[in-house]
Amino acid sequence: MSDKKKFKGLSDKAVAWLFIGPSVFLLLAINIYPLIYAIRMSFTNFYANKIGREPQFVGLKNYIKVLNKEAIWEKMQVTANFMFWTLLLQAVIGLGLALLLNRKFKGNELLTTLIVLPMMLSPAVVGVFWTYLYNPQVGLFNYVVNFFYDFGSFDMIGSSELAPWSIVIVDTWMWTPFTMLICLAGLRSVPNYLYEAAEVDRASKWQQFIYITLPSVLPFLLLALLFRGIENFKMFDMVVELTSGGPGSATELASINLKREAFEKWKTGYSSAFAVILFVTIFGFGNVYVKVMNKIKER
């Protein structure tokens, strides 16, 4: 039988499955199965490092424990603060930079490349070298801040008041270019005739920004913030390298705590419950966010 004849026998549906089959298989094996397994584990007292001990069903005990633990709520609060400030700063600065780079001026391309550079670095590397930049004795950060106003010696990483800001600053430095690039794409898709018509109607620059630029770029900005929000909810490497979650637990994000519970304390059942709660939280927020974003797009 020739190859031509053999494939002639396949229906469109079969061909479609042939193409999507491997992806569906990988999705089931790598994402769905572990998720179901984690949900199952979350109802047990399983400890992955206790070899030979059979996990026992404990009902909702792990969920109740997670939700009643004060330390977990502290970590959630740290995560919420981190997300709020990083997203706010990245939205404002990213949009500002995009507006700047949307203008034509000499060196535009070079400046764009330079601004985008931090995003290309490994988060772990960024975490390590910012520990040097933040060093209160020899770090450049203190020097630059004191150049503008003499605060004296201050320890960004060692102070519980400043440490949460230290991770916000680094994340903003690293990922604002991402927001900027998406906004820039949005700005470049705004047709010029809208501005020409606004000029004819004698609209001011501010009015043009409020009534043309901002509505056009908003769906792009929201999309960028969705990506950043998801990434920052699971932020791990940069913060671990920079502060190890410290001082104390001042910068211990939910994801860091989850890793410690799951792979250092080996409380597999308990941490599975925590992971499921985090998953439901981000899934819920994500859905609401996408719905709001779609409504804005439809306007």
Next chain:
Amino acid sequence: MKKIMILLFVSLFTFSANSNAKSITLGWAAWDPANALQELTKEFTAETGIDVNFEFVPWPNFADRMLNELNNKGKTFDLLIGDSQWIGAGAVYGHYVKLNDFFDKEGISMNDFSPATVYAYSTWPKGSENYYALPAMGDALAWAYRKDWFDRPELKSEFKKKHGYDLGVPASWDQLYDMCTFFQGREIDGQKRYGAAINTERGSEGITMGVTAAMYAWGMEYENPNKPYDMEGYFNSPQAVEAVEFYRKLYEDCAPPGHSDAYMVANLDAYKSGQVAFQMNWYAFWPGVSKEDSDGRVSGFFANPKQNVAAATLGGQGISVVKYSDKQDLALEYIKWFARPDVQQKWWDLGGYSCHNDVLNSPSFPTSTVYAQGFLDSMGIVKDFWQEPTFVELMLPMQEAIHDYVVNGKGTAKGALDKIIEEWVEVFEADGKL
């Protein structure tokens, strides 16, 4: 063409000869003593023809890397120089080979090694005669100080005037504090100096090892000696609370700026760069510090000062044969060689800390280096963290709670210790101990 063929043949022969050569792999932490061991092991290879490959893992990842390897029943290592706290897990989970029969057969007696090191590095259950390791590297937390600053007449007289006693090796933690604050912020040779580089690291075991140096000296016990795992009133006793409060005071008043997540290397750097008058660190680092100070003018060393009792935090490791190794016989041959008194003497000479009585009891030992007497003193008073199979689960809550109190300034010392006990009870309950 003929030459090429010969070359090819020789290369193939060499490759095949190498692949057939006897070799074992030894895992340890990446630090100065590991280099000394590598040097020492050349003699083993020369004697036996067994090649020893080394895999040294940086300290922050050491426990993660090795314990994952053991939990996964990995065959990467034939020999492992594991931390003292791992011995429980190594024995209970069957990661380490029990060495009693081998010791009996080869005439290796644990009586030939310092009792404190045998207890800490080799036995499980603690104090029993079940041996899972040979004491390999004795160690304890100790202190180095800037002798050259202490010897300056103007500083000596100023200190004596202020505190009424001589500036020198502190006899207690209170004296240590006086000296640290004396140097804190002081300008010496045009440079601002600080008191002490102490352990504050959050990620692995740093701050726990540091704070327990104070807690032991104040007389803290982990549990009721008559009722195992009963920690209430022992681990959070008034003395233990006072020690933790003191450690925080030491951090706040005497540490250099930015020393909020520091352990071995950071303490060493702060000291070597001339920032601090004191550094807290393991004996393992003193050969390196001492080597750069050949006339002994700059640095002095001393054992952990006493407060209510004389005590020091135990470090160090034993060498074990990994149960999952396919080359246990070769690994045992290495242990047999390493246990020899002459090899132990060379080990000390090269910068390793032998635990063998022949070395430690030699009349020349106390004066063999400037830190040898301190080492002897320390090994007689050492105390260790829990050596339970669940020691990682026990270590983490202590790291978090102590860092939160000492560095973050959150809550009270009593609150931190109560919180640790709460978590430890949970760990022991899950482990079936309570």
